[in-house]
């Protein structure tokens with residue numbers, strides 16, 4: 272324990288004090304090769320610590336992009352498939368959900384409006400219309 276104490280109280284401050292850190296960014300241009308070589312281990316360590324500290328945030332962000340679209344509809348099945356026979360369409364117009372938030376899925380119940388307001392998304396239903404002949 273004494274070694275750790277001495278490391279943090281004496282050796283580390285002496286090492287940091289001896290580093291040729293310039294007082295401005297322009298000062299880095301005036302460093303000699305020998306000064307750069309003394310600075311490189313410290314910069315490498317700081318880069319590694321920065322990566323370890325902030326790397327998980329970047330990984331989490333990429334995972335968020337890949338999250339599921341369907342949050343609750345028929346989650347017990349491997350794939351949600353709905354069949355609609357054209358012959359069964361009696362109404363002149365029918366709206367089917369594409370946002371996966373409808374409580375009457377696969378028929379749209381307007382839940383996409385709330386989803387769009389909350390998330391800034393722009394999803395809407397698939398509208399099937401019968402052509403009057």
Ligand code: FES
Nearest residue numbers: 368369370379382
């Ligand atoms: Fe999903 Fe309308 S409720 S598209």
